[in-house]
Amino acid sequence: MEPVWSSRFFFCFAFSILSVTIVCFTEAKRGGFSLELIHRDSPKSPIYNPKQTHYERVFNAIRRSFNHVNRFNPNTAQADIISDHGEYLIDISIGSPPFQILAIADTGSDLIWTQCKPCSQCFDQEAPFFDPRKSSTYKQLSCSSNQCQTLEGSSCSDDQTCLYSVSYGDNSFSRGDLAIDTVTLGSTSSRPESLPKTIIGCGHQNDGTFDNKTTGIVGLGGGEVSLVTQLGDSIGGKFSHCLIPLSSSKLNFGSNGVVSGSGVVSTPLISKEPKTFYFVTLEAISVGNNNKGDLEGNIIIDSGTTLTFLPESFNSKLISAVSEAIDAEPIKDSRAVLDLCYSARSDLNVPNITVHFTGADVTLSPLNTFIRISEEVVCFTFMGDEDERSLPIYGNLAQTNFLVGYDTEKKTVSFKPTDCTKA
Numbered sequence: 001m002e003p004v005w006s007s008r009f010f011f012c013f014a015f016s017i018l019s020v021t022i023v024c025f026t027e028a029k030r031g032g033f034s035l036e037l038i039h040r041d042s043p044k045s046p047i048y049n050p051k052q053t054h055y056e057r058v059f060n061a062i063r064r065s066f067n068h069v070n071r072f073n074p075n076t077a078q079a080d081i082i083s084d085h086g087e088y089l090i091d092i093s094i095g096s097p098p099f100q101i102l103a104i105a106d107t108g109s110d111l112i113w114t115q116c117k118p119c120s121q122c123f124d125q126e127a128p129f130f131d132p133r134k135s136s137t138y139k140q141l142s143c144s145s146n147q148c149q150t151l152e153g154s155s156c157s158d159d160q161t162c163l164y165s166v167s168y169g170d171n172s173f174s175r176g177d178l179a180i181d182t183v184t185l186g187s188t189s190s191r192p193e194s195l196p197k198t199i200i201g202c203g204h205q206n207d208g209t210f211d212n213k214t215t216g217i218v219g220l221g222g223g224e225v226s227l228v229t230q231l232g233d234s235i236g237g238k239f240s241h242c243l244i245p246l247s248s249s250k251l252n253f254g255s256n257g258v259v260s261g262s263g264v265v266s267t268p269l270i271s272k273e274p275k276t277f278y279f280v281t282l283e284a285i286s287v288g289n290n291n292k293g294d295l296e297g298n299i300i301i302d303s304g305t306t307l308t309f310l311p312e313s314f315n316s317k318l319i320s321a322v323s324e325a326i327d328a329e330p331i332k333d334s335r336a337v338l339d340l341c342y343s344a345r346s347d348l349n350v351p352n353i354t355v356h357f358t359g360a361d362v363t364l365s366p367l368n369t370f371i372r373i374s375e376e377v378v379c380f381t382f383m384g385d386e387d388e389r390s391l392p393i394y395g396n397l398a399q400t401n402f403l404v405g406y407d408t409e410k411k412t413v414s415f416k417p418t419d420c421t422k423a
Contacts, residue, residue, distance in 0.1 A: 031234060032256030033185070037088045037241070037249040044248060045089060046102065046213045055374050057246060062337060062373070065307040065383075065395060088249070088304075090218055093184035093192075094200060095135030101215040102127065105251075108302060110223035110276050111151075111166060112183070113174050113201030114216035121205040124212040132202050137182045147199050148178055150224055164201045172208020174216070176201055183227075199225045221276035222408065237408035242420035243303060243400050250423060259405030259414040265360035269411040278406055280413050284356040287321040299392035301399070308382045309393040315339065315384035322369075322380060325351040333379060340380035341373075348378050355398070362415045368398045 038044045041057040052060070090105035094114060101114045115122050117131040132138040141148050141162040148154050148162035155163045162178040179202050186192035203216065219226040220239075228239060235254035243249045270279040282299060299310075310318065319340050323330055328348065333341045342348055353369050355362045372378045381397045403418040 032252065032254035032258075034250050034252045034256045035090070035186075037090070037243075037251050039088055039244075039246050039248065041246045042248055047089070047211055054246075055372075058371065058373055059335070059337075061246070061306040062371075065305045065309070065393075089214065092218060094130055094181055095132070096137040096182050097135075098182075098184040098192075099130050099135070100127075101130060102213060103216045103218045104214055105218040105220055105227075106304065108221060108276065108304065109166070109217060110219035110221045110226040110229075111164065111201050112198065112216075112218050112225070112227055113164070113166070113176070113203050115206050116176060116202040116204055119204055119206070121207055122203070123207050123210045125210075125215050126212050127215055130202070130215075132177075132179065132181070135181055137196065138179055138202075139181070140177050140179045141199075147180075147225070151178065154178060166201070168208065172210060173206065174201060174203040175205040176203040178202075195231070198227075198230055219276075222278055223274070223276045226276070228408075237410075238405065240403055240405035240414075241303065241399075242403045242418055242423040243396055244420045245397065245400055247421075249420060257405060259403050259416050261416065264414050264416045265357075265362065266412045266414040267357035267360040269406075269408070269413060271411075278408075278413065281358040282355060283358055285318060286354045286356065287318070288325050288351040290321055299394055301394040303396045303399060305393050305395040306381075306397055307393075308395045308398050309385045309390070310382060311388070311392060312384035312386045314392075315382060318382060319380065319384075322351065322353070331377070333373075333377075338373070338379040339383055341377055342379075343376055344378050345376055355394075357413075360413075360415060362402070364398060365401070368400055371397060 040047050041052075041061065042048060043050075049057075088105065089102060091100060091102050092112075093100045103112075103114060114130050115125060117129045117133075119129060122129070143149075143154075143156040143160045143162050145162060151162075151164060153165045155165065157163050157177075163175065164178045165173070165175045167173040179200055180197045181200055183195045183198040183200070184192050185195060201216075206216075220228050223229065228235070231253065235257065238254055238257040240252045240257040240259050241249065242252075267280045270281060272279040277300065323340060326342065326348065328342050328344070331341050331343050333339075348366070348370065350366045350370055353364045355364065369381055370378045371381050381395065385392065401418055401420050403414075403416040403420070403423060405414040405416075406412075407414070
């Protein structure tokens, strides 16, 4: 066998989450709530295309992965993160009375924003636009406010109110007024509650590759204006997710977001800029019983990307070790997209791959590392990336059937093998 492929990486957690159920906030301090995540290709999704076959949906998810590679570039500003091609959608409400919006929920960014009236330049959306004049709790922030001064990309209007500007890697953008308003969240198990004086962006100029069934973005990153940070003490810095391929999943906050019990392993969070991301250290990746090696670099865990992307020099060693451990002859992907494929009508006998975080060994099953792209072909879910400017990405297939929990107070990320269909 090849010597073990291994690495020492800082991992940054970032995931694009989109759902069509109302998110819930429990006002009781340290309380908990859960929301349903609807995959964009699930029949529950408003952007579900019933004319597509299952394998067409799989290929489209793979194709979207390649669109994500360039969004995590260490040479770009924090705001330069493409967010609209995420895998999940989320419904929340803004204003008083509550006005429902369908947005991309994204831990790869921070600001909560939606398209607003009047809109001088907006992308097409089927739903009505939010009208801040009809909300009794809407208030624009001044240029002198702490929220304005600490927000990257902010500026002042002629009347000294705060303006925001965010741009994304595919040239999508949103610009408008920085404000506070009530955000109403709903739960899978309790009545909707209100989160008053939440910082939001009211977008009057927005354009790019956004879907016409969405209205904006809900940022779930670690920055000051993200929903997670603004929930603050009420969730104790805790949230978790349990992902199911092309289906509904759950996102949990507060006490519901605690990951505990048998099989849990935890790794320290690393303090590093930008604050949007949650960095951890990966020490090695091993195939079967292969030994370890040493290499250093940055990598991002992104639940909005289907595949896992590694530097080409790293991935070639990993593929060599995986292919040597499989008693079958590799074939070429007919679409010339994926790096390692096999002809297999039934399950392929593949080795376990273990991701060695600091203090946490996470063993991936074949469900995490191989995907069936047709009735006759299965392919490896790890890809090489020759662009040295792009940060590697640990995708959502590698996270499937793991309860992944983030604790920003204890500065840990935890993993627990879980049947997410029953979670």
